[in-house]
Amino acid sequence: MSEVYAARRTRLRERCNAGAGAAVLVSRPANVRYLAGAAPHGAVLLLGGSEDLLVHGGPPYARPTEGRPDENLRVHVLPGPGGDPAVAAAGIAASRGADSLATEDHHLTVARHRALRSVAPGLRLTDIGGAVEQLRVIKDEEEISCLRIGAEIADQALGELLESILVGRTERHLALELERRLVDHGADGPAFATSVATGPHSGRRGHRPSDRRVEEGDFLSVCLGADYRGYRCEIGRTFVIGTSPADWQIDLYDLVFSAQRAGREALVPGAACRDVDRVTRQPLDSAGYAEYLPPLTGHGVGLEIGEDPQLAPAAMGKLDACVPVTVEPGVHLPGRGGVRIDDTLVVRPEADGGPELLTITTKELLAL
Amino acid sequence: MSEVYAARRTRLRERCNAGAGAAVLVSRPANVRYLAGAAPHGAVLLLGGSEDLLVHGGPPYARPTEGRPDENLRVHVLPGPGGDPAVAAAGIAASRGADSLATEDHHLTVARHRALRSVAPGLRLTDIGGAVEQLRVIKDEEEISCLRIGAEIADQALGELLESILVGRTERHLALELERRLVDHGADGPAFATSVATGPHSGRRGHRPSDRRVEEGDFLSVCLGADYRGYRCEIGRTFVIGTSPADWQIDLYDLVFSAQRAGREALVPGAACRDVDRVTRQPLDSAGYAEYLPPLTGHGVGLEIGEDPQLAPAAMGKLDACVPVTVEPGVHLPGRGGVRIDDTLVVRPEADGGPELLTITTKELLAL
Structure with a gap:
């Protein structure tokens, strides 16, 4: 080294x-x-x-x-x-x-x-x-390998949480349990303060876990990442609690999912950062959620969790191969809650198979 | 407010x-x-x-x-x-x-x-x-009350840990468990990264928890604190693992204990910060440990964990009433381990009963 x-x-x-x-x-x-x-x-x-x-x-x-x-x-x-x-x-x-x-x-x-x-x-x-x-900004394969291991650890921690009973537990406790599991699986620590948001808090970016307890019918959104040898990745998912989601929940989820997929698919070397942001934002804008969107729809990750490039309307510059970024659109409706879906991917040329998804937990809408 | x-x-x-x-x-x-x-x-x-x-x-x-x-x-x-x-x-x-x-x-x-x-x-x-x-630097009673509650929370978290089985568990897991317990008891979070140091790591200030497991015969030193409404306190204790401490462990513990007591007793309004440091350091210096001592033997606490005043050889200024400080001498012998004892106290005039000890967990040498 x-x-x-x-x-x-x-x-x-x-x-x-x-x-x-x-x-x-x-x-x-x-x-x-x-x-x-x-x-x-x-x-x-x-x-x-x-x-x-x-x-x-x-x-x-x-x-x-x-x-x-x-x-x-x-x-x-x-x-x-x-x-x-x-x-x-x-x-x-x-x-x-x-x-x-x-x-x-x-x-x-x-x-x-x-x-x-x-x-x-x-x-x-x-x-x-x-x-x-x-x-x-551009990572070598050694750095990407650290991010890949970190993403696996985050996937494992999240997967285990989903197998446990969630109703009745507080956001704070779920966040602490996720952080403990990250360390159990070999992380040096959490990549950033784990966010667990339930019910009316769900879908809010950077929500600080509170004493609110998970209830039947809630959206539950979780955002976490592992620090592995200094490299920090990020995964965010939203679930519903209970047997069957309400119609508005399914509709909002499908919408955010389609926005996130559009963003992921736009990650090619040479793409303008603002264009990736635009295609991610577009389905949400069209559905009338423009005012509920975050200022960024993604950002670089590495030794810090928020690095260049930024995926935002005023961002300059283009993506290169071997640049890891998040794609993380979300909609938070005040008083009701919302959905965020967040992956870490590495920009790769199409000849190498296109963007490499590091965080592989399913993005189906799971009812837990 | x-x-x-x-x-x-x-x-x-x-x-x-x-x-x-x-x-x-x-x-x-x-x-x-x-x-x-x-x-x-x-x-x-x-x-x-x-x-x-x-x-x-x-x-x-x-x-x-x-x-x-x-x-x-x-x-x-x-x-x-x-x-x-x-x-x-x-x-x-x-x-x-x-x-x-x-x-x-x-x-x-x-x-x-x-x-x-x-x-x-x-x-x-x-x-x-x-x-x-x-x-x-000088706190009002509202601020001191937040520190007092934070200290109670830290005492509770530490007390519960002492009742559990420790041998075989890693420093990292013990630290995470302490942090979870802090939150369980109402802390907004840990006041700083909880330090758990076993065996050869013990007594080291700011030790970052590793994967080393607790073993029979170890010194175990722990330093933690609660953030309660933004106010951050600190407590540090050292224990021995197993039925009976070795002679060198008892001698070193008694020495650090006497240094820490001297420091606590020197906390009166008007005392020069460097004099408090000197009386804390003196028993350890005399015993030949001058080179193993930390640069500070205490510091102010409040909205940040390291505030003015500093208790150090070159510190300027005097203590005032209503100033919360730590007294935290320690000796770390490379390769062997050591002892740290750390309390948060509020400087009070003698007429008000002298220094107010916020962290009340026993300072007897417990064999766990």
Whole structure:
């Protein structure tokens, strides 16, 4: 794996046109992990000069974003507590004779940036913007394999839940049980806060589980994902509770299903992101639900659960092969509930069989 | 409650000497919640001018920091997705005729700060630093009551775990079970990632639960806390597994216990934070464990789990009454394990009975 990280750092240097005197400071944790293999709490990565350096401080409060650091990367641990690795890295860059330092201005705070400037007043500070995020969009097969395993884990956790008794249990308990099952099946943790939404809450994106209990006749929508070696996938399904769904439930489900299928089928290399969003949104718009739709109908996934590209009306850019994205239209009718259906897929050329579906739990409307 | 938030905002304005043309932009989520009662995802609070305004955007991915917003506070929701509430707020401040805007430069990124400047080039941007964090140090009785309930919940969750069979179970499963029990007893969630450390991992601060199973003869150290209405407490205990602890385990436990007691007894209004740290550290230093000690022996808690004050060798400042802090010395011997004992207490004058212990689980060395 070590060569993978070194190759990524080389690509970043090329992208930044980083010459001999130009150093780069990467501070966003997912970007540090992408380039260094691991992101200990607060770690930053200094590129350029004589050698690349992972700089970090003391022990964390919370769980560190884990991973195994590239063994060919030199690590510098701050001597005492309370130091800022970014400031220390700027000092090291200056002492090595760098004349400029490119920082991630969308991540670094104003106060830290000011501290960098005062520790290394001779360095010209520039902004690399989202250069690392852009490198991260197209995944290699190793990364896709982590997403695939994560999706299998999420499918297993969801499948087991469906076999249990649901009526009478609270959203919170179902969410916690799903998270426990994710870990049981080998996830490093949930990819994001598991959402379980019942009855009037169903279909609401990012719904925070409450103490509401599952009732007969409810829609139940669930959204979960596994973190596997740092890679995060997402699956969302909606079910009905009880023997037979009401007509409005069947109609709404069929509509969202057809929207989601249209979105999945539009995932081809070269497709404009806004076009994928448009075809996903179109059946729902036509049925009069325009105002009940979410701002995005999908997004990239990887080391973070919300990555580029975005599938949204104003999104720029096109899809490439080997880009994993979600397709997740939904309709939430205030007071009544609704439906969301969410898959993670990898964009693949038609010659390779078209989009690869990672989350394979059935999308039939199950009555549980 | 509404008057509480309005009073806090008034205190902040006084602290910033915010005159008629001076607006303040609060962006750090815990600070927004403190001043507005709630912090919807991405929300910022604009103070000054004709009226205070809570500005926020669309729906979040993850769980929002919740809470009920002050009903007397005007709320401005951004019209479309993708906007930055901080930038929108700066535009509003400028349109209201403010001449300066104070921002939280330790939270705002360089890129957002640049965007503020470009949307409101006439505004003089200043830094309010940690002004809100400083207001948050001394808690009112309502806040302390939330911490007290959170501590009771954590005590209950821990107590139930101790009654179950532990040998053979993994750190991860014990941590998940504790988190489930926290929620069962009414927590909004865990206050931070629950840490369960067995055998050679025991006593390590912030240890991330692994797949190691509990074995006879292990030290088992556990650190958990409840989030109750946004307020986060912390409790840590160390146990031995099996019928009788080894001599070295008893000696190490007694030593850490005496250090922790010394720290607790030093919590009086007016005590220097570094002195509390020193008396906590002293028994461990004398026993030759100086190099195995954590950088902090305690810290404030509240809307965040790590707040001011810090109990550390270089800490400045003194303790006040009504400041909740942890006292949490520990020794981790690499390869062998160790002991941590951690309580949350509220500093109280001696006339009121001295420090109020919120986490009341026994600190006897239990053999489980």
